[in-house]
Amino acid sequence: MVRRDGMSSLYDHVSSDLEDRPYKLYRSGPRGLKALLRGEEDTGLPGPERLRPDGRDRSTGPSRRITPRRVIKYLLVAVVGWVVLSLVLFIVSAQIEQGNLPQSAAAALQSGGNMLTSTDTILILGTDQRPSIGPGSKEPGANKSDAGSRSDTIMLWRIGAGTSRRLSIPRDTVANVPGHGDTKINAAYAYGGPALAIKTVEQFTGIPINHVIVVNLAAFPQFIDAIGGIDVTTGKVCSDISGGTKKGGFSLYLTPGPHHLDGLQALTYARTRKNTCNPAENDLTRVQHQQEILNAIKAKLFSPWTFFRLPFASWDAPKVLRTDMGGPTLLTLFIASELGGSAPVQVLKPDGSTTLPDGSSALTVNPGTVRSAVAQLMNG
Secondary structure (H helix, E strand, O other): OOOOOHHHHHHHHHHHHHHHOOOOOOOOOOOOHHHHHOOOOOOOOOOHHHEOOOOOEHHHOOOOOOOHHHHHHHHHHHHHHHHHHHHHHHHHHHHHHHOOOOHHHHHOOOOOOOOOOOOEEEEEEEEOEOOOOOOOOOOOOOEOOOOOOOEEEEEEEEEEOOEEEEEEOOOOEEEEEOOOEEEEOOHHHHHHHHHHHHHHHHHHHOOOOOEEEEEOOOOHHHHHHHOOOEEEEEOOEEEEEOOOHHHOOEEEEEOOEEEEEOHHHHHHHHHOOOOOOOOOOOHHHHHHHHHHHHHHHHHHHOOHHHHOOHHHHHHHHHHHEEEOOOHHHHHHHHHHHHHHOOOOOOEOOOOEEEEOOOOOEEEEOOHHHHHHHHHHHHHO
């Protein structure tokens, strides 16, 4: 006899309801090769290896939860990618520009070492060549060809293994130019290009030169602008080069104190030797300005703000110079300059003046003064 009490009726009702309710059937995905080889049964349930730490199935897609650790990871990846891109652009641009230096200049150099572990001496030359188009192209009397140009800037840089020292030689200093006798040292570039300039400076100082950099003033403003300008502290400056901007030259007027200079302003400051606001300034003051600008560029290159402009600066930097150094060597130079710190401003001071056969005035430096300046450059 079958009981038909309330509980039995409730059971019959639920059972009947479950049997009549429609259901979907799901088929599990095919087992993988590893599962078949291990003899695992296809239960359709995720195994331990498919479960995340939070218990969810990995096959449902990656977790989209944002965590501080994940944010830091993505930021590091982005930073590394940005730096790698900048390095690639720098090396490619440097290799392109390396071919612009005459082979005779490279042959005149002495072999050097790795500037991360040893010191080298670099000769930096800035010529009076002017661009054929753009700012400065209409400057009166401008020489637009490298042939016959003179080196307005002559600077020795002792760099590497934590060392960074520089010595500027005034362009009107009397020196013996091989094959041309005693004349202004900057004439060596006009007579024989960078190769003769290297030989002349080596003979004048007694220092073997390992590398040479010829600064391209036409591209200088573009590079300064690419790094966002530079910061320098100046006295009062009233400069009109070649008649000022009204006559196709350059003008710069600054009050005493700190200033942020763009590319053209930095170029004008580097070239200023006649300051009507301070008549005491001369060519010696100008080479001090040039060293200040180099220190300002270095400080800006390693600032956090420049990091956002790094790929653009990396591409433009090699265009500012012609050098025997390829991309990897130039890279070690920049690293060595950061390790060596900002170089103190040192200028070879003349002992007197003389008049050359062509009637021009020149500066004289006795051998003892040269030896003292060289010893400071080499040994600190």
